[in-house]
Amino acid sequence: xxxxxxxxxxxxxxxxxxxxxxxxxxxxxxxxxxxxxxxxxxxxxxxxxxxxxxxxxxxxxxxxxxxxxxxxxxxxxxxxxxxxxxxxxxxxxxxxxxxxxxxxxxxxxxxxxxxxxxxxxxxxxxxxxxxxxxxxxxxxxxxxxxxxxxxxxxxxxxxxxxxxxxxxxxxxxxxxxxxxxxxxxxxxxxxxxxxxxxxxxxxxxxxxxxxxxxxxxxxxxxxxxxxxxxxxxxxxxxxxxxxxxxxxxxxxxxxxxxxxxxxxxxxxxxxxxxxxxxxxxxxxxxxxxxxxxxxxxxxxxxxxxxxxxxxxxxxxxxxxxxxxxxxxxxxxxxxxxxxxxxxxxxxxxxxxxxxxxxxxxxxxxxxxxx
Numbered sequence: 001x002x003x004x005x006x007x008x009x010x011x012x013x014x015x016x017x018x019x020x021x022x023x024x025x026x027x028x029x030x031x032x033x034x035x036x037x038x039x040x041x042x043x044x045x046x047x048x049x050x051x052x053x054x055x056x057x058x059x060x061x062x063x064x065x066x067x068x069x070x071x072x073x074x075x076x077x078x079x080x081x082x083x084x085x086x087x088x089x090x091x092x093x094x095x096x097x098x099x100x101x102x103x104x105x106x107x108x109x110x111x112x113x114x115x116x117x118x119x120x121x122x123x124x125x126x127x128x129x130x131x132x133x134x135x136x137x138x139x140x141x142x143x144x145x146x147x148x149x150x151x152x153x154x155x156x157x158x159x160x161x162x163x164x165x166x167x168x169x170x171x172x173x174x175x176x177x178x179x180x181x182x183x184x185x186x187x188x189x190x191x192x193x194x195x196x197x198x199x200x201x202x203x204x205x206x207x208x209x210x211x212x213x214x215x216x217x218x219x220x221x222x223x224x225x226x227x228x229x230x231x232x233x234x235x236x237x238x239x240x241x242x243x244x245x246x247x248x249x250x251x252x253x254x255x256x257x258x259x260x261x262x263x264x265x266x267x268x269x270x271x272x273x274x275x276x277x278x279x280x281x282x283x284x285x286x287x288x289x290x291x292x293x294x295x296x297x298x299x300x301x302x303x304x305x306x307x308x309x310x311x312x313x314x315x316x317x318x319x320x321x322x323x324x325x326x327x328x329x330x331x332x333x334x335x336x337x338x339x340x341x342x343x344x345x346x347x348x349x350x351x352x353x354x355x356x357x358x359x360x361x362x363x364x365x366x367x368x369x370x
């Protein structure tokens with residue numbers, strides 16, 4: 001998943017350009033068909049055609065005139081559509097446009113019937129005899145243009161709405177992620193303050209590590225998802241800080257399955273969960289404790305398990321986290337829901353010898369689309 005900008009979203013009013021060669025080809029096929037029908041009709045029931053009478057050439061000439069008129073009709077139809085929403089006004093505008101087109105077609109046909117087919121026709125009778133044909137042709141062209149524009153507008157609107165939904169989800173995700181920074185920073189500074197008088201050198205090293213972590217977090221803030229190997233590396237650096245605080249009381253183990261290293265996970269997914277494990281599984285006890293991170297691929301899902309050797313937790317269906325009502329876990333749950341919906345799981349469980357946080361996400365390699 002990558003961040004989107006509003007500039008990348010198609011405009012709802014964007015309209016396709018109809019290639020003239022396509023228009024010409026369609027009208028040519030229509031001219032061939034009508035010309036052939038006229039020729040067959042004259043052979044079947046009428047007198048033999050005049051020596052220079054050529055209904056096919058005449059039909060093609062008329063069709064090509066409509067091919068030339070079609071781009072103008074497209075422009076006129078769109079201007080009428082955009083110019084007013086009143087049906088009566090649109091109808092009147094189309095009637096006026098049709099009168100102009102009809103006069104052009106009648107004049108052209110009157111001229112072509114003499115030059116091409118040597119079958120001169122009077123102009124005034126043509127004005128009335130061609131009105132129904134031209135009206136039907138005009139309506140078909142206008143309806144086709146309107147239908148294409150309507151379909152394109154609906155598609156563009158659907159795409160824009162989909163992109164805007166993605167923008168909203170990303171905005172919510174970044175807002176939730178932004179909550180983790182002050183939460184993490186507050187806890188880290190609190191840890192440093194506890195050492196600044198008793199062990200200034202260790203507090204100084206811890207402050208340097210915190211500064212490094214914050215720099216990494218800011219540099220990757222624009223990426224909603226990062227490869228698991230990078231997320232684990234960030235978590236390891238955080239655990240280095242905790243080891244400075246707890247010394248040999250904290251044992252860390254990471255088992256990263258090879259096939260999962262480039263799987264995409266939410267940025268800063270592990271830090272609040274590991275922080276929760278250290279705070280509740282190690283800090284309250286004077287004896288050494290262990291925090292373990294394991295990853296694996298289970299079918300089409302990525303499985304991440306963070307466990308600790310603490311005393312576990314008494315929870316019910318309404319309170320399934322040792323961080324309630326804190327920011328870390330609740331924010332992580334909301335971020336997972338924002339990115340993956342029902343395709344994710346965040347489960348907490350007491351296990352023999354400790355406590356586990358289990359995460360399941362759709363498995364997607366780095367660079368794959370969501």
